[in-house]
Structure formats: C-alpha cells, structure tokens
Amino acid sequence: ILASCPFSGPSAHAAPLLPDFSTATFVAGAPVNNLYFPLLDSTTRAFEGIKDEDGELTLERFELTTLGAGPTILGVQTTSRRDRAFEQGQLVEETFDYYAQDNAGNVWYFGEDVTNFIYDDNGNLIETNNSSAWRAGVSGALPGFAMPAELTLAFNYYQEFAANDAALDQGTTFATGQLVSLGIGEFGDVLQVLETSELSPDSREFKYYAPGLGLILVEEGLNEQLTDPSARIELVTQVNQVSAPSILPLLGLGC
Secondary structure (H helix, E strand, C coil): CEEECCCCCHHHCCCCECCCHHHCCCCCCCCCCCCCCCCCCCCCEEEEEEEEECCEEEEEEEEEEEEEEEEEECCEEEEEEEEEEEECCEEEEEEEEEEEECCCCCEEEEEEEEEEEEECCCCCEEEEECCCCEECCCCCCEEEEEECCCCCCCCEEECEEEHHHCECEEEEEEEEEEEEEECCEEEEEEEEEEEEECCCCCCEEEEEEECCCEEEEEEECCCCCCCCCCEEEEECCCCCCCCCCCCCCCCCCCC
16 A cells, blocks of 8 residues: 555544534435445445454455435435445344435435344354444434545544444544555555544554545554554455546545
8 A cells, every 4th residue: 555645643633523414405315426435336345354363363254235215314315335244254243324415525424223143152143233323313313424525634523423322433534645456456546544433442443445436445453553453354346446537526635
C-alpha cells in the first residue's frame, strides 16, 4: 500500500462530529451513488483473510450484498445491504444495514438489524442474539455518516450514535490517493478510513475504499501506532469496476 496525504495519527483527532441530520435533505428513492460508497447493484462481494490472535489462526470471510429498498426510518426511504460474517466457515453474524444519501452526497447510516450466532466448542449452534442492533429514532439513537461527501483529512465523525445500544462507532478520513494491490488487482485513488469506538478504546481498524467500487480491504486489530493488524481481509471476488469520472465531485483530496 502506498499512502499519500495521511494525517499524523489518532492524536490528531478533533472531537468527533455528530452530523446534523436536521439540516439534511433527501429525495425518496434517490440512489446511493457516492463515489466511495456506491450501492447500485446486487453483486455479492466476498472478502477473506486470516486473523491471528496470539498465534491462533482463524479464517474470516464476509459477504456484502445490496438488497434494494429498505425500511423508512425518520421519514427517509433507506437502501438495505446485507452483511454476512463467517469464521472457519460458520455463519457468526447476519446484519441488515440501512443507508440513504442526502442531496449533498453524504451517505447516512440509519441502523442495523443484527443476528449473532453462538456455537459450542463442537461447532453446534446453541443460541442467537441481537446484540449491537440499533435504529435511528429509537431510544435516542441518531444517524451518522457512513461516508461523507467531502474528504477532508483528519475529519472525525460519528458513523452511528446509539449509546443505549452500545453503538458509537467513529470514522476518520485518514488518507487519500492511495494505491492498493490485492490478489484480484490493483486499485488507485483509494480512500483510507480509520474506524474507532469510544466504547472499545482498543478497537482500531482501517478500511480502504476504491472509487466506483467501495470497500476493498479491511485491516483489523491495529496497535496504538496503527500498525501490525491482526487480520487483513480483502476483496476476493472479481467484480467489474465502474470507471471513475476524471474530476471527482469531492473536496479535500489535496495535501
């Protein structure tokens, strides 16, 4: 990975911004076509990698599929995306995430319906639960940005704001203009986002987004120096990339 224009690290964070939903305007049925977070087709994109926790290796896989129209939340018609997570081939979580894009190009995150699958030591399913599920408008929860329209370095924002449901994830625009090489190919103009949570101070990960495609790589379990990830989970399905326009409709891309 060749990084350009990164900010200096977590100490450079300003206090996270809670986006002002009251000033956002939406058009019912408008597509989510943000260059770095498009939800425009139903292709299932699969990601795989090995997680190393104290020498114990686990095969991780997750699959993202845009499903189309989701529920109306806070008066906004959302788009639903399914996220299925697997460990050692067993389904451990199935989530339905709800997004909508405002007229300024920001993609908002309105909540998630979650089912967690719990297994015994022999791999038998013993229970399920809905831990970490939340929806904007319920118990004081508010939507946050899944992807801001303007890519300003060091911009720190809430992705979700649902304290009662233990969902307070934050994103920070960490670097732009990166070149990322994966097994399926090479991607340019990649956006790098640092994700943290004030509820889990030791949880740090990078997510990488390619223009016209979206998420391509996740690095989990970063140390305090934001290095040495415990897992690198990358896009493994071959998908057709949408050509990015020559002039990006985004701000803050320069150093």
